[in-house]
Amino acid sequence: MHHPVVKLIAQRVALGIVLLLAISVLIFAGTQILPGDVAQAILGQQATPTALANLRAQMGLGEPAYIRYFHWLFAFIHGDLGKSLANGQDIASEIGERLKNTLFLAAVSAAIITPLSIVLGLVAALYENRWPDKLISAVTLATISLPEFLLGYILIFFFAVEYPIAPSVSTVFDSMSFLDKLHAIILPVAVLVLVSVGHTMRMTRAAILNVMESAYIETAELKGIRPFRVILMHAFPNAISPVVNVLMVDLAYLVVGVVVTEVVFVYPGMGQYLVDHVAKRDVPVVQAVGLIFAAVYIALNMVADIVSILSNPRLRHPK
Amino acid sequence: MKRPRIPPSALVGLIITGVYFLAAIFAGWIAPYGFADVVGDVWAPSSAQFLLGTDSIGRDLLSRMIYGGQTTIAIATAATVLSFATGSILGFLAAVVGGWVDQLLSRFVDLMMSIPILIFALVILSVMPVTIVTLIIVMGLLDSTRVFRLARGVAVDITVMDYVEAARLRGEGRLWIIFREVLPNALSPLVSEMGMRFIFQVLLLSTLSFLGLGVQPPLSDWGGIVKENKDGIVYGVTAALYPAIAIATLAISVNLVADWVLTRTTSLKGGRGG
Numbered sequence: 001m002h003h004p005v006v007k008l009i010a011q012r013v014a015l016g017i018v019l020l021l022a023i024s025v026l027i028f029a030g031t032q033i034l035p036g037d038v039a040q041a042i043l044g045q046q047a048t049p050t051a052l053a054n055l056r057a058q059m060g061l062g063e064p065a066y067i068r069y070f071h072w073l074f075a076f077i078h079g080d081l082g083k084s085l086a087n088g089q090d091i092a093s094e095i096g097e098r099l100k101n102t103l104f105l106a107a108v109s110a111a112i113i114t115p116l117s118i119v120l121g122l123v124a125a126l127y128e129n130r131w132p133d134k135l136i137s138a139v140t141l142a143t144i145s146l147p148e149f150l151l152g153y154i155l156i157f158f159f160a161v162e163y164p165i166a167p168s169v170s171t172v173f174d175s176m177s178f179l180d181k182l183h184a185i186i187l188p189v190a191v192l193v194l195v196s197v198g199h200t201m202r203m204t205r206a207a208i209l210n211v212m213e214s215a216y217i218e219t220a221e222l223k224g225i226r227p228f229r230v231i232l233m234h235a236f237p238n239a240i241s242p243v244v245n246v247l248m249v250d251l252a253y254l255v256v257g258v259v260v261t262e263v264v265f266v267y268p269g270m271g272q273y274l275v276d277h278v279a280k281r282d283v284p285v286v287q288a289v290g291l292i293f294a295a296v297y298i299a300l301n302m303v304a305d306i307v308s309i310l311s312n313p314r315l316r317h318p319k
Numbered sequence: 320m321k322r323p324r325i326p327p328s329a330l331v332g333l334i335i336t337g338v339y340f341l342a343a344i345f346a347g348w349i350a351p352y353g354f355a356d357v358v359g360d361v362w363a364p365s366s367a368q369f370l371l372g373t374d375s376i377g378r379d380l381l382s383r384m385i386y387g388g389q390t391t392i393a394i395a396t397a398a399t400v401l402s403f404a405t406g407s408i409l410g411f412l413a414a415v416v417g418g419w420v421d422q423l424l425s426r427f428v429d430l431m432m433s434i435p436i437l438i439f440a441l442v443i444l445s446v447m448p449v450t451i452v453t454l455i456i457v458m459g460l461l462d463s464t465r466v467f468r469l470a471r472g473v474a475v476d477i478t479v480m481d482y483v484e485a486a487r488l489r490g491e492g493r494l495w496i497i498f499r500e501v502l503p504n505a506l507s508p509l510v511s512e513m514g515m516r517f518i519f520q521v522l523l524l525s526t527l528s529f530l531g532l533g534v535q536p537p538l539s540d541w542g543g544i545v546k547e548n549k550d551g552i553v554y555g556v557t558a559a560l561y562p563a564i565a566i567a568t569l570a571i572s573v574n575l576v577a578d579w580v581l582t583r584t585t586s587l588k589g590g591r592g593g
Contacts, residue, residue, distance in 0.1 A: 023433065026431070142571065153552050157552055161553060256435045256437045260526055278532055281445055286441065294438060
């Protein structure tokens with residue numbers, strides 16, 4: 001128990017929890033920053049006094065904000081996300097299926113991004129400044145600069161309209177088989193992969209090239225070991241920590257990519273749900289979904305840090 | 320390392336960026352048709368009369384894109400200016416004053432940066448009236464956290480310099496130190512970061528408008544024009560792609576210029592986190 005790694009990880013987890021609590025305050029406060037009251041903002045200037053009074057009662061606006069915050073937080077922790085203002089539905093039950101869909105989309109994307117960016121990064125490092133490296137760098141630089149919806153519509157235009165191999169609308173439902181679901185999400189997955197892989201690949205390349213400057217790599221080279229073997233067996237193990245870190249941060253960034261991509265492909269997930277309800281000024285839904293997205297983002301960043309701690313041999317084997 | 324000539328990539332970036340900015344400034348003179356005028360059929364293909372064809376209700380797409388670019392560039396520029404003004408002044412203040420002011424500001428910024436800006440923006444816009452002014456304020460203030468980090472980092476390095484110490488010993492006030500000692504010396508890393516932040520604002524605004532939560536009709540920015548025409552894609556109508564390509568080429572060309580400025584002016588690099 002007194003191993004320093006355990007202590008470091010415990011500290012990092014505690015920090016993550018504190019961060020999440022602070023974010024929950026910010027998300028709650030973010031919907032209270034108007035000088036007037038939320039009910040007026042939601043219903044607009046033309047609202048009748050009765051409708052305003054009803055909404056105020058429904059949202060418990062009679063109580064001070066900090067009391068409402070604690071009510072909301074405790075309910076949230078117990079799985080009660082409240083009711084949608086737009087349709088009166090229980091948010092938790094509305095989210096269930098959508099959360100599953102979003103996680104499915106993100107998991108499939110992550111399963112492709114991870115090996116692909118590592119392989120591309122290794123290749124780019126192996127051929128540093130020669131044409132494979134330059135080609136990979138140029139293509140990935142272009143995809144990083146593109147907005148998700150442009151990539152989405154370009155893919156739809158080519159692969160759903162001109163050469164139809166995948167649907168332009170990614171409908172999934174429970175009774176579909178796994179393969180049908182995969183087929184439905186080919187294009188959104190492609191978008192998420194393209195926007196993420198560039199960054200991860202460049203960081204992999206940079207991490208490996210950084211390690212390549214070490215003295216022990218020169219020793220290995222002088223011993224006559226082939227470059228590919230040097231990179232894979234000598235450099236890569238020491239580059240894992242920064243690579244995994246970047247990978248996790250990029251996967252966390254899928255949280256943003258997912259919002260736009262789901263809207264482009266009309267995918268029934270959390271992002272689409274969030275955007276719809278922001279437009280409807282459905283504050284309880286926005287708060288709940290916003291906090292879930294934030295929690296995922298913070299958790300993945302936390303995992304990234306923990307992996308860094310674990311993969312650092314100086315911390316694993318203290319003197 | 321001195322580079323007497325502009326590298327070709329930066330030159331291309333400069334030209335494209337310049338064309339977009341000039342088109343935005345002189346939109347009223349160069350747009351062939353009015354922004355809201357219905358002049359042809361729905362989604363007419365490109366022709367001599369309508370260079371990029373017409374949009375979802377028969378307006379000239381090229382004209383809409385020229386005016387849309389004006390909206391995109393104006394809002395993104397205003398938000399960038401706001402984020403630099405707020406972020407750099409608070410960042411310098413944190414570095415110069417130090418102590419609990421620095422702690423408070425820095426921890427708050429850490430907190431704001433721990434989740435993506437888009438999520439925060441969506442939460443706030445769910446209760447805010449969506450106008451151009453609120454968009455600029457929300458986008459500018461949320462992004463000022465990134466500028467704060469850079470400005471504070473640069474200023475911390477500057478405040479340990481002898482000339483700042485000399486100014487302190489002379490008895491100059493904090494405002495004097497911030498504006499006369501720190502600001503001029505922090506300018507070049509901040510300016511080179513400005514391109515990256517501008518791109519970020521363009522992409523954020525376009526994303527918000529595309530989601531229907533940014534610029535509201537009858538006004539449209541590039542992201543809004545993508546949204547208006549997106550249903551045409553499945554019929555093979557490319558109208559939605561043009562504004563999207565405009566966003567991407569603007570982002571890439573500003574990026575090329577910013578990269579060049581960065582390598583030329585300074586070795587200090589700021590965070591580019593989204």
